[in-house]
Amino acid sequence: MHSRIEIIGARTHNLKNITCSFEHGTLNVITGVSGSGKSSLAFDTLYAEGQRRYVESLSTYARQFLERMERPDIDSIRGVQPAIALEQKNGVRSARSTVGSATEIHDLLRLIFSKMGTTLCPDCKREVRAETPESVTRTLEELPDGARLVVLAPTDLIGSHLDEKLVAEMIRAGYFRLWDGGSIIDLEAGETPDDPHAKLWILIDRIVASAANKSRLHASLQTAFTAGRGSAEVLATDSAETFRFSSGMTCDGCGRSFSTPEPALFSFYSPLGACPDCEGFGRVMELDLDKVIPNRDLSLEDGAIAPWNSTGNLEMYDHIKDHTKPNQIPRFKPIADFSLVQISNLIDGCGRFVGIRGYFNWLESKKYKVQARVMLARYRAYRRCPKCRGTRLVPEALNVFYAGRTIAEIAMLPVRLVLELFEKMVLTARELEIGGRIYEALLGRLRFLDRVGLDYLTLDRATRTLSGGEAQRINLATSLGSGLTQTLYVLDEPTVGLHARDTERLVSVLESLRDLGNTVVVVEHDLDVIARAEHIIDLGPGAGENGGEVLFAGSLSEMNEPASPTARHMQSIHRPVVPAVGRKPTGWISIKGARGNNLANVNVRFPLGCFCCVTGVSGSGKTTLVRDTLVAAYRRQREIAPVEIAPYRSIEGLDQVRELHWIDQTPLARSKRSNALTYVKAFDAIRQTLAASREARAAGLTPRHFSFNVDAGRCATCQGSGTQTIDMHFMADVEIVCETCDGQRFQNQVLRVLWHGKNICDILHMTVTEAADFFADHAKVIRALRPLREVGLGYLRLGQSTSTLSGGEAQRLKLAAHLATIRDGAGRLFVFDEPTTGLHASDLERLLEILHQLIERGCSLIVIEHNLDLIASADYVIDLGPDGGDRGGRVVARGPLGK
Numbered sequence: 042m043h044s045r046i047e048i049i050g051a052r053t054h055n056l057k058n059i060t061c062s063f064e065h066g067t068l069n070v071i072t073g074v075s076g077s078g079k080s081s082l083a084f085d086t087l088y089a090e091g092q093r094r095y096v097e098s099l100s101t102y103a104r105q106f107l108e109r110m111e112r113p114d115i116d117s118i119r120g121v122q123p124a125i126a127l128e129q130k131n132g133v134r135s136a137r138s139t140v141g142s143a144t145e146i147h148d149l150l151r152l153i154f155s156k157m158g159t160t161l162c163p164d165c166k167r168e169v170r171a172e173t174p175e176s177v178t179r180t181l182e183e184l185p186d187g188a189r190l191v192v193l194a195p196t197d198l199i200g201s202h203l204d205e206k207l208v209a210e211m212i213r214a215g216y217f218r219l220w221d222g223g224s225i226i227d228l229e230a231g232e233t234p235d236d237p238h239a240k241l242w243i244l245i246d247r248i249v250a251s252a253a254n255k256s257r258l259h260a261s262l263q264t265a266f267t268a269g270r271g272s273a274e275v276l277a278t279d280s281a282e283t284f285r286f287s288s289g290m291t292c293d294g295c296g297r298s299f300s301t302p303e304p305a306l307f308s309f310y311s312p313l314g315a316c317p318d319c320e321g322f323g324r325v326m327e328l329d330l331d332k333v334i335p336n337r338d339l340s341l342e343d344g345a346i347a348p349w350n351s352t353g354n355l356e357m358y359d360h361i362k363d364h365t366k367p368n369q370i371p372r373f374k375p376i377a378d379f380s381l382v383q384i385s386n387l388i389d390g391c392g393r394f395v396g397i398r399g400y401f402n403w404l405e406s407k408k409y410k411v412q413a414r415v416m417l418a419r420y421r422a423y424r425r426c427p428k429c430r431g432t433r434l435v436p437e438a439l440n441v442f443y444a445g446r447t448i449a450e451i452a453m454l455p456v457r458l459v460l461e462l463f464e465k466m467v468l469t470a471r472e473l474e475i476g477g478r479i480y481e482a483l484l485g486r487l488r489f490l491d492r493v494g495l496d497y498l499t500l501d502r503a504t505r506t507l508s509g510g511e512a513q514r515i516n517l518a519t520s521l522g523s524g525l526t527q528t529l530y531v532l533d534e535p536t537v538g539l540h541a542r543d544t545e546r547l548v549s550v551l552e553s554l555r556d557l558g559n560t561v562v563v564v565e566h567d568l569d570v571i572a573r574a575e576h577i578i579d580l581g582p583g584a585g586e587n588g589g590e591v592l593f594a595g596s597l598s599e600m601n602e603p604a605s606p607t608a609r610h611m612q613s614i615h616r617p618v619v620p621a622v623g624r625k626p627t628g629w630i631s632i633k634g635a636r637g638n639n640l641a642n643v644n645v646r647f648p649l650g651c652f653c654c655v656t657g658v659s660g661s662g663k664t665t666l667v668r669d670t671l672v673a674a675y676r677r678q679r680e681i682a683p684v685e686i687a688p689y690r691s692i693e694g695l696d697q698v699r700e701l702h703w704i705d706q707t708p709l710a711r712s713k714r715s716n717a718l719t720y721v722k723a724f725d726a727i728r729q730t731l732a733a734s735r736e737a738r739a740a741g742l743t744p745r746h747f748s749f750n751v752d753a754g755r756c757a758t759c760q761g762s763g764t765q766t767i768d769m770h771f772m773a774d775v776e777i778v779c780e781t782c783d784g785q786r787f788q789n790q791v792l793r794v795l796w797h798g799k800n801i802c803d804i805l806h807m808t809v810t811e812a813a814d815f816f817a818d819h820a821k822v823i824r825a826l827r828p829l830r831e832v833g834l835g836y837l838r839l840g841q842s843t844s845t846l847s848g849g850e851a852q853r854l855k856l857a858a859h860l861a862t863i864r865d866g867a868g869r870l871f872v873f874d875e876p877t878t879g880l881h882a883s884d885l886e887r888l889l890e891i892l893h894q895l896i897e898r899g900c901s902l903i904v905i906e907h908n909l910d911l912i913a914s915a916d917y918v919i920d921l922g923p924d925g926g927d928r929g930g931r932v933v934a935r936g937p938l939g940k
Contacts, residue, residue: 043120046087046529046560050116054081054845055589061578062594063087065120065527068555069562070574072607073592074881076584076836076850079564080533084126086113087562088531091124122529122560127516136322137309137433140507141452141500144490144519146459149483151307154448156475158302158441165294169440171301172273172286174262181250181258181275181284188250191276192261193220193242194269200234200241211243216268218244220276243268262286300437307441307448309433316433319426323433323501328401329422330388331686335677337377345376346397348420357400364393422685433501449501455926457496460487482522489518492550494543497639497660497926508664510538517550526558536567537878540658540907548573566881568611572597579607584850585836586808606883623937624651624896624916630671630694637687638665639930645919646935647671649697649870649901652892654915656906657933660925663905664874668703671903672872675701698901699868704855704876714750714762715843717809717834721858723825724748727812727839730819731801736794746791747801754791756782805840812839828860831894833887852876856891866899877908889914913938 046063056078063069071079090113141147160169170176181190200221208228211217219226220242221234234241245268246261248254265273271288290299305311315321332347339345341358349357361370369386371379379387390396395403401420407413425431432439432449439447444466451459463484468477490496493514498507507515513535520530535551536544548570555561563570571577577600579593592605600608627650636642640662647653655663665687673686675695718724728744731737737746746754749761759765759779763786778784785792785802792800797815799807807815809829816822829835832853837846846854856876863869876892877885889911892902904911912918920934 046118046120046122048082048086048115048118051082051086052114053085054078055585056081056086057589059589059591061591063560063562064576065122065560066555066558067560067575068551068573069560069576069578070571071562071564071578071580072566072571072881073580073588074582074584074606075853075879075884076846077580077582077588077881079580081589082578082580083531083562083564084128084533086115086118087121087529088124088126089113090115090118091121091529092126094121095123122527124529124531125520125525127513127520127530127532127535136324136503136505138504139452139500140456140490140495140498140502140504140515142310143504143515144486144522146483146486146490146500147308147452148304149479149486150448150451151304152479153476153483154307154441154443155302155304156479157472158443158448160290160299160302160441162292162294162297162299163436163440164297165292167292167294169290169292169297169299171290172288174259174266177262177273177275177284177286178255178259180286182255184250184277186251188280189278190248190250190258191220191278192245192248192258192265193274193276194245194265194267195242195272195274196269198241199237200239201237202241203233216243216245220244242274299440302441306438307434314434314438316426316429316435318428319433321433323426323429323431324423325426326421327424328398329420329424330397332420332422332677333397334376338375340375341370341372348400348416361394365391370394452501453499455497455499456487456490457926459500460484460491460496463487486518486522489521489550490515492521492546492553493518494539494546494659497924497929499926508538510535511659513537514539514547517554521550521554524557528559530554530559530561532561532563532565534565534567534879535563536565536570538659538875538907541569541909543659544569566879568882571607571611577607579605581606583836584833585838587836606881610882622652622893622916626651626917627901628694628697630692630697632666632670632674632689632692634690635666635670635687636689637669638662639926640665640670640687641930643930643932645932647694647903647919648917649694650896650899651916652896652902652904652914653917653919654904654906654912655919655921656912657921658923658925658929661921661923661929663921665930666921667872667903667905668705668874672701672703697868698870701870701872702859703872703874704852704859705874716805716840717829717837717843717854717857718805718839719750720843720854721825721828721861723822723829723861724839726819726821726825727804727816730816730822731794731796731804734794734796740790740794742791742794747787747794749786754788756786756788758782759786761786805838807839808835809837809839810835825861828857829854831860832857832891833884850879852878852880853888860891860895863895863898863900866895869899870901870903871895873902873904873906875906876904877906877911882910885910 044065046065048062049060051059071083073079089111093112139147141150161167162169212228217227217229219228221236221239225244226232226234245265246257248258248261262273266288273286275284277284285293287293290301291297292299300306305313308314309316309321319325334345335347336345341361344350346357348354362372365386369391370383386396388397390399401417404413404417408417429435434449439449441447444462451462454462463480468480490498495511495514495518498511504512504515513532517532517535535547539547544567551561551563563574565571575596577593577595577597578591581588581590581592593600593608597611600611626648629649630647633644634642635645643666645666655667657663669687670689674689674692675698677686678695718727725744728747731747732742732744742754745751749755755761756779758781763779763782763784765777765779787801792802794800796804799815804812804815809826813823813826813830829837834850834853834857843851843854859871876888880888885908892904896902904915906912916937918934918936918938919932922929922931922933
């Protein structure tokens with residue numbers, strides 16, 4: 042058996058036939074500048090081969106349901122283990138998935154509630170439980186010894202029902218006595234009740250409570266449950282107290298029936314447990330009056346109702362005028378000054394006017410029309426389900442309590458408090474017997490979440506709302522809980538989204554994964570993580586075609602390679618700090634009373650005309666404040682999109698912003714045709730230049746003939762992709778070069794057009810830097826390519842697909858697309874979500890220079906970030922905290938650093 046993983050001759054993407062190895066059972070880090078080939082080595086080579094070999098070990102039937110990975114371009118690989126990839130992205134799209142369900146904590150809670158939960162009647166607040174002869178016997182043991190008991194079986198009989206035939210059947214069944222509520226009726230003696238309307242019970246036994254009679258009492262109760270069809274009663278004659286018991290879930294006080302608790306009752310994925318109104322999503326679509334009436338300072342005459350301001354709907358204003366009186370719905374008064382009655386008349390209608398709701402109800406009947414569906418989607422929003430109040434579950438599930446809480450109340454708590462709740466719980470012998478292993482598994486998973494720094498998340502938090510870093514750490518905690526050994530784990534920058542104070546906790550988790558006997562390979566830039574690795578592979582020296590080489594492989598103590606940017610940073614020879622300029626704000630955006638998610642009714646001012654950084658520990662409320670409040674308020678105000686917005690009291694200063702650009706970690710298009718040129722709109726200038734040539738004009742070719750996205754000039758066989766994919770069913774698809782165009786993507790008539798000796802295919806194969814030199818005399822092309830060079834992407838080939846870019850390259854490409862459009866930055870606000878993601882320490886300096894250039898052009902910057910070097914470069918810092926979740930959401934500090 043191999044003691045290490047050996048990769049020989051790796052050539053995936055930009056890797057230059059490299060050879061490297063990883064010891065089994067060690068913590069390894071692959072680092073290097075952005076675009077140097079780290080992901081190509083870790084994911085597209087190492088993980089891809091481990092996963093491919095595992096899939097190929099399965100049957101052909103099983104393989105057709107699994108992801109089919111392409112064989113990496115390598116000479117050989119030895120010692121590879123079954124592989125698990127924890128990538129830097131959140132692939133969850135289901136609105137039902139929560140932190141609790143993703144980590145299986147909710148499944149464990151469902152078992153606890155179904156096996157040990159207590160059902161309480163919501164009407165009379167009494168415990169409801171399914172009784173058995175054993176449980177009733179234990180209950181009656183609490184009565185004093187010597188108590189005289191009468192065991193009864195309820196029936197539907199009354200005195201007038203008794204006749205000779207019925208009496209004979211009862212005697213034959215072994216029931217000789219009845220009880221009419223006050224006296225015994227002996228059937229063998231021919232006795233009958235004095236009152237023909239008296240209710241009758243079957244008298245099973247009369248017994249004295251004592252330890253000696255315990256087995257007799259148990260047998261009598263068993264007979265009573267059988268005769269009473271699941272019900273039994275015990276009369277204590279000394280105290281005249283009656284005890285009622287049911288083998289079904291029926292309240293003894295009011296007789297209300299309940300469902301027997303089972304795991305599916307507590308699942309919002311199951312039809313048994315999901316709220317029927319919201320189908321387990323916790324939200325329903327409703328009319329959003331804030332979207333319908335975005336500015337309540339306007340009157341109807343000014344066009345206050347947004348959906349009625351289109352040409353086809355202006356008649357609705359005339360409808361109000363014709364069918365209502367001025368005192369019912371004023372036309373010239375601002376909506377904000379309407380009385381409650383007038384608001385109600387406008388929304389719900391009055392007289393022959395159907396109201397705003399009536400209008401949208403009419404639109405519902407026209408949903409078969411596209412424009413009606415668009416209108417409905419634009420002016421509706423998700424609201425908490427009024428039926429289940431956002432808990433997602435049926436009322437029956439919320440009647441079950443454990444430790445004084447429902448399962449929904451526990452799910453609303455942060456992981457930290459759930460862990461405290463169950464750690465302090467003292468279990469009875471019965472609870473240990475039934476759920477000991479369940480508790481052990483539950484506490485283990487909660488502790489894993491705490492260890493990876495996610496103790497601030499609530500269990501009911503939707504998984505799709507997590508950042509890429511949080512989603513990866515969720516998967517990391519789940520992997521720890523699974524207890525797998527002899528497995529290869531490949532992680533993509535697990536420190537992304539993690540505050541510097543939590544890095545140590547994360548590294549300890551990675552070491553725990555290693556200590557289980559697993560091989561851990563981490564793609565990482567964080568210097569603290571690199572310092573803790575047992576084996577480091579540094580790729581470079583540059584990016585793209587300038588990278589893909591192994592600069593160093595070994596331990597940190599051996600890392601002294603002068604050509605390695607990582608080595609220089611680890612030795613603190615150079616620190617990528619661009620000091621803050623100390624600019625003065627040119628204006629302010631003020632938000633008051635922000636209270637979305639965990640924000641504690643905060644008041645914040647964002648400066649304009651300078652570099653503002655919003656920081657704080659993970660879960661402190663940064664994204665909620667910036668994206669869900671500030672950015673959403675701008676989009677709502679400008680009617681850019683019908684977005685959901687976090688609640689706030691007021692916002693001022695948005696009128697100073699002409700354009701707002703939100704740049705986050707959303708992946709670029711995965712289309713093979715998408716490339717850097719098309720993304721920054723630079724391909725247009727090149728196509729126009731080629732179409733203006735004499736050969737193109739003579740052949741009647743226009744700019745559209747030089748595009749691989751339209752049929753005019755692209756190869757008809759491969760549709761302009763240059764390759765053809767052959768479906769191999771249960772094996773990985775095979776991609777071959779198109780035989781018609783030989784991979785050149787265009788028709789022959791297009792390829793014959795030359796510009797200074799190069800055709801369109803040759804130009805697309807150039808790097809950005811080479812193309813800039815080639816088109817040096819064409820200002821329009823140079824202007825389009827300049828942003829790509831400014832953000833450090835000059836090494837990219839013009840036709841390189843965006844699907845092959847690393848995370849850092851993708852973010853810089855987004856930035857380049859915006860740089861290409863900026864002439865005058867006045868009134869433009871750029872909002873970034875962790876722009877240092879995927880960036881090596883040596884790339885940070887270039888990023889900071891670009892950010893400062895944006896400000897010099899008149900733009901304003903707001904950046905959500907944890908990187909300390911970037912924070913140090915900011916003109917103004919807003920620090921949220923002091924912790925995450927319910928312990929965060931407050932402004933800890935604000936202002937220039939050092940003040």
